[in-house]
Amino acid sequence: MNENAGTRKLNPLAAILAGGGPSWVQRAILGAVVAFALMLPFLLQSNRWLTLFTIVFIYVVLASGLNIVVGFTGLLDLGYVAFYAIGGYFTAIIMVQLVRNRWGIELDSVWWLVWLNLLFGGVVAAVAGAVLGYPTLRLRGDYLAIMTLGFHEIIRIVANNWVGLTRGPSGISGIPKPSIFGFDFNTQFRFYYLALGMALLSLFVISRMVRSRIGRAWTAIREDEVAAEAMGIHTSRYKLLAYAAGGFFAGTMGAFLGHYLNFIHPSNFKLMESITVLSLVVLGGMGNLAGPAVGAVIWMTLLEWLRDFEFVQSHPEVRGILMGLVLVTLMVFRPKGLFGSRRVALEMHPAPPGAVGKALVEGSDVE
Amino acid sequence: MSSRVETPLADATGTARPPAPILEIDTVMKVFGGLVAVNAVDMYVNPGEIVGLIGPNGAGKTTLFNVITGVYAPTSGHVRFEGRAIDGARPSKITALGIGRTFQNIRLFGEMTALENVMVGRHCRTGAGPLGVVLRTPGAVREERAVRERSLELLEYVGLGRIEGELARNLPYGSQRRLEIARALATEPRLLFLDEPAAGMNPQETQSLVRLVRQIRDSGLTIVLIEHDMRMVMGICDRVVVLDHGEKISEGTPDVVRADPKVVEAYLGKSA
Numbered sequence: 001m002n003e004n005a006g007t008r009k010l011n012p013l014a015a016i017l018a019g020g021g022p023s024w025v026q027r028a029i030l031g032a033v034v035a036f037a038l039m040l041p042f043l044l045q046s047n048r049w050l051t052l053f054t055i056v057f058i059y060v061v062l063a064s065g066l067n068i069v070v071g072f073t074g075l076l077d078l079g080y081v082a083f084y085a086i087g088g089y090f091t092a093i094i095m096v097q098l099v100r101n102r103w104g105i106e107l108d109s110v111w112w113l114v115w116l117n118l119l120f121g122g123v124v125a126a127v128a129g130a131v132l133g134y135p136t137l138r139l140r141g142d143y144l145a146i147m148t149l150g151f152h153e154i155i156r157i158v159a160n161n162w163v164g165l166t167r168g169p170s171g172i173s174g175i176p177k178p179s180i181f182g183f184d185f186n187t188q189f190r191f192y193y194l195a196l197g198m199a200l201l202s203l204f205v206i207s208r209m210v211r212s213r214i215g216r217a218w219t220a221i222r223e224d225e226v227a228a229e230a231m232g233i234h235t236s237r238y239k240l241l242a243y244a245a246g247g248f249f250a251g252t253m254g255a256f257l258g259h260y261l262n263f264i265h266p267s268n269f270k271l272m273e274s275i276t277v278l279s280l281v282v283l284g285g286m287g288n289l290a291g292p293a294v295g296a297v298i299w300m301t302l303l304e305w306l307r308d309f310e311f312v313q314s315h316p317e318v319r320g321i322l323m324g325l326v327l328v329t330l331m332v333f334r335p336k337g338l339f340g341s342r343r344v345a346l347e348m349h350p351a352p353p354g355a356v357g358k359a360l361v362e363g364s365d366v367e
Numbered sequence: 368m369s370s371r372v373e374t375p376l377a378d379a380t381g382t383a384r385p386p387a388p389i390l391e392i393d394t395v396m397k398v399f400g401g402l403v404a405v406n407a408v409d410m411y412v413n414p415g416e417i418v419g420l421i422g423p424n425g426a427g428k429t430t431l432f433n434v435i436t437g438v439y440a441p442t443s444g445h446v447r448f449e450g451r452a453i454d455g456a457r458p459s460k461i462t463a464l465g466i467g468r469t470f471q472n473i474r475l476f477g478e479m480t481a482l483e484n485v486m487v488g489r490h491c492r493t494g495a496g497p498l499g500v501v502l503r504t505p506g507a508v509r510e511e512r513a514v515r516e517r518s519l520e521l522l523e524y525v526g527l528g529r530i531e532g533e534l535a536r537n538l539p540y541g542s543q544r545r546l547e548i549a550r551a552l553a554t555e556p557r558l559l560f561l562d563e564p565a566a567g568m569n570p571q572e573t574q575s576l577v578r579l580v581r582q583i584r585d586s587g588l589t590i591v592l593i594e595h596d597m598r599m600v601m602g603i604c605d606r607v608v609v610l611d612h613g614e615k616i617s618e619g620t621p622d623v624v625r626a627d628p629k630v631v632e633a634y635l636g637k638s639a
Contacts, residue, residue, distance in 0.1 A: 209500060213490055229459050233490050
């Protein structure tokens with residue numbers, strides 16, 4: 001594939017990790033990873049690790065979804081978890097507050113609604129993404145970040161205070177486990193596969209989107225918004241599409257979380273969650289398909305594994321400190337993240353003097 | 368195309384001005400705060416012409432480009448493309464109508480490959496939506512293949528064959544300028560604006576650029592170019608418009624403009 005040619009002078013391993021290399025190698029690696037993930041529950045035989053990986057898969061999707069917004073389109077979003085919350089509360093309110101409490105319908109009889117809600121939790125979050133994105137269209141950088149931070153807080157505060165709808169700080173419990181034609185997802189083992197399936201499906205959809213004219217439009221906006229518009233890309237529309245697409249994946253995972261935990265609570269969606277997801281994107285590598293997913297697997301596993309240590313148990317803040325330390329170290333040595341793709345190639349082949357650097361120095365006359 | 372009433376009249380009265388200009392600029396003004404960047408400029412461009420837009424630094428050439436291509440809305444006045452008013456429209460809309468452009472300070476998508484840059488230019492001529500690209504519908508697949516083929520052709524056309532996989536920012540300067548042209552051509556413009564395409568090029572590069580610009584014109588496009596390289600301007604332009612301090616001070620064939628004392632004065636100062 002031609003899109004990989006920019007990294008062709010890297011050493012082969014780095015190139016493959018960066019999404020380069022021959023496509024059969026990529027496919028083989030992908031196949032091996034999926035096969036390993038499918039076998040993992042049989043190897044582990046431990047509910048604790050299955051729980052961990054179920055959560056990791058949620059973060060894989062969250063990081064990959066946020067990557068659409070931050071990595072590919074270049075819009076800094078500090079409030080991504082708001083959409084996760086919207087998805088979670090959507091299904092909780094529909095299933096528990098509306099269907100069971102208001103209409104008095106037995107939840108077992110509407111098992112199919114769970115699956116619909118996974119989809120519509122995403123759709124509602126996508127609409128919210130576009131609606132919330134609209135006023136930010138003219139903002140960039142710091143201002144955009146502050147506004148998205150505000151959205152996050154609005155959603156969280158509404159969840160905390162609109163007791164009639166969300167039951168406020170006591171949260172909504174009794175969200176049913178998914179089941180399909182009598183097959184209940186009631187064990188950790190089954191949930192692992194459900195989460196894995198959702199993660200693979202999400203990654204598949206995201207990868208197709210970013211490798212298309214839509215993905216090119218997003219990347220073009222990130223690289224130079226004025227030029228993107230001049231090439232005929234309706235930049236506002238595609239930014240909203242990025243927000244909506246990012247929101248969709250957060251929304252489905254929020255709904256999934258609700259059905260998985262059977263319980264939704266405002267503290268599931270704290271600001272720290274947004275920051276964690278953003279950190280995963282940065283750690284793994286922005287604007288790179290595999291980066292955030294692999295980053296999520298590595299870091300979430302590491303952070304959970306740390307809980308095993310007595311020292312960490314008595315000093316839980318150590319995990320945050322470690323994450324910060326790793327972030328800072330990585331920013332010094334690999335500013336584009338673990339799997340930062342193209343920048344790596346650039347550093348090995350600096351642009352000739354007077355090339356783009358010159359254009360940058362000359363500044364932008366049309367800003 | 369426009370159905371302009373004066374078309375037959377113009378012929379009948381034997382006006383030198385050919386029938387339907389592809390672009391008409393009607394007393395366009397652009398004011399930034401207290402600065403009048405473009406002051407009541409009238410200008411037209413006929414189909415198939417190469418028009419040069421020249422003037423000292425700060426004369427308002429790039430601002431005028433930006434007004435025409437929609438980056439700025441004019442403070443007053445109108446821009447008509449093929450008879451249709453386009454002033455105030457978004458740049459993407461204007462591009463879709465058939466006006467392409469390059470930028471003075473190269474604005475390529477640095478971390479995309481040369482090929483991807485050109486493929487972005489095909490955006491406004493394609494229509495696959497989210498569902499199409501996720502499901503890889505036959506239409507979307509066909510479209511993507513066509514985009515790739517056409518983009519490779521265009522790279523070849525501007526003399527950048529075989530570097531399609533290089534990142535745009537790693538290309539040498541002259542190639543970046545050519546890539547900008549290829550990207551603009553990918554939008555299928557009928558009118559192409561080139562903002563200092565030869566800036567920073569050596570004489571050989573400029574020569575081959577001149578050949579490329581002529582070739583593009585001969586393929587049926589109309590070209591407006593801003594350029595400081597006077598040899599290039601005088602060599603390829605059918606007509607030249609001179610701006611100074613935001614006003615049009617002269618207009619005509621290269622020979623007429625060169626001999627115009629006002630132009631000499633603008634460039635060299637009074638009583639030079």
